[in-house]
Amino acid sequence: MTTTKYSFEHYLNMRKAYDPSFSPDGQQLSFLTDITGVAEVWSVPVDTRAPHPLWPEQLTFRGERITNAVCSPTARTLLVSGDIGGNEHTQLYELSTGDSTLSPLTEQARVIYSFGGWSPDGKRITYSSNERDVRYFDVYERDMHSGQVSRLLTHDSANYAYRYSPDGQHILVSRHVSNIRNQLLLLDTTTNDVRMLTPEDDGGSAWYECVRWSADRRGLYLLTNRERQFFSLAYLDLASNELSYLYETTWDVERLAVSHDGTRMALVTNEDGYSLLALFDVSEGWQARKPMMTPTLPNGVIYGLTWSQDGTKLAITFQAADDTLDIWVWDSENGIVWRATRSSLAGIPPASFATPSLIRYPTFDGREIPAFLYLPCGEQRALPVVIDVHGGPEGQARPLFSPVTQYLVACGYAVLVPNVRGSTGYGYEYQSLDDVYLRMDSVKDLQYATLWLCESGIADAQRIAVMGASYGGFMVLAALTTYPDLWAAGVDIVGISNFVTFLENTGPWRRTLREFEYGSLEHDREFLQHISPLHYADRITAPLFVVHGANDPRVPVGEAEQIVNALRERGVPVQYLRFEDEGHGIAKRTNRLTTYPAIARFLDKHLGRP
16 A cells, blocks of 8 residues: 555645736835745745745735735835636735735626726726726726726726836727637727727637737737737737738637837747746847746746836746645846845755646547646556546636645545647647537546556556546546446536526526637527436436535536535535635635545545555
8 A cells, every 4th residue: 555655645745826917116025925824925035146045025915815915116016916706806005015915896796897907197997897897808007106997998898907118008809709718909098099919800719818018118029829820929010900820820829928118038939748847138129039047947837027127037836746836036137137036845845746748638529638647656567546627618627736646645546637629729720629529528538538548558448547627527527427337536626517507507607708619598408418427317316526615616516515505416426615604615724724635535535546
């Protein structure tokens, strides 16, 4: 029997740091970390001479999740966003870093406020809100001195303020048409006039993101997949609205950050799940670009890039498969990179962590499905296996550090994390292979994952479990009902059990966006009923573990309770954890310490601990 030296509580007490923001002078770095058990704002000095990360100072003490915090460009003030109990009704606060005073700017608890950005002079902010109509988001501006609020854009759609222009006269707005299609608008803050920068109907599903002004202010750098398979770097000429592509690759360019003066650019390419960083001097435009010295990081994933106001330092939010999420800082002037935060690994030696192998397995139509395979030390045949399915469905499994995965592997389980059809990162065609009436083809990819695991000798066919959260939770239930003989157990975390009741009850501001992916209640109700696992609960024979937050606005808690009740009526073993202070996922450490050890005991019982 394999026994891990460390308890699950050890693994769940690991920390992470992310979402960095530089103070105006570049001497302080604010960020979010869950040191206290929930994400709060902390700050640390930026000091290249320090041999180790300096101890940070805590700035907020809400005891509830902070979702982001952005420094003013001119003062030691941050704009903070946070919700309560995971309900995603995000409110805005002003935080003075001098005395940690947190002042509410919004106080309508049932309204969502989404921060857009600070004006260059630090006197105004822009944000989006659904306070006019819960179904739609309009764009607002607030004068930070007087407190006066103006609604600048009113439109019955999802309009998200993106950022101010360098002169502060305009606001970039992203209008979401679906989860994979949006439009860019330029909003005049004086006249409220709106100019469409991208086609209103391009006949496809183009997405535009990471939009930044060029150094000469005549155009915008951005990432888009318009009329192509992968996201690429492009330039939008503001005089003609002409879009031209600058950088060709057979992978997604997934991150773009340009310094405030438009002269320095950081690009991240997603190559088979791993991040590749490149830096350029674009002070004279892309055609005259000059490669800049680039820091060397371990193999892993870059979550975010943030330039300091003067463009000399770049904060990189980075995670490797065998290390926790932390912030690194690259000093481009001195050619130095250092780790600005070093989150706790709870005393577990890094050498004990498993790193995955990137594999591909064949599926029913001859395609190769990419996946990350984690194997324990020692015996690596006839193992109990957990197949962990990512959410989204427009998402991608990456070689990331997961305390849950590391614990399971340390206990002797193998863990397979597949990117079934519909996943992002492999081109638009692959991402579209599960749309609407193709939905169940992605579930069939899970069937073929089990076949590959067994044929390769890795898995004991009688000891395979499927686990997933959100859309991954639907995949768990669909796998248990469609291929009931394959599974020894299932773990559904905030998953969908009935697409009809899900679409009827999800947040009104989300329904239209989700119907593009899943199908609409008006046109596809019969099909949505047909593929909903709830209607096939009588096929489930494997024990099931269900977890849900009562405040979930995305997948309402009724989705969990429907499937739990159906199984209990039939006498199928089902365990259910409901948290009154959680939303779409289990964010608070106290609740994670309840949830995941219980899941581990459940898997040990039904798969037989290795």
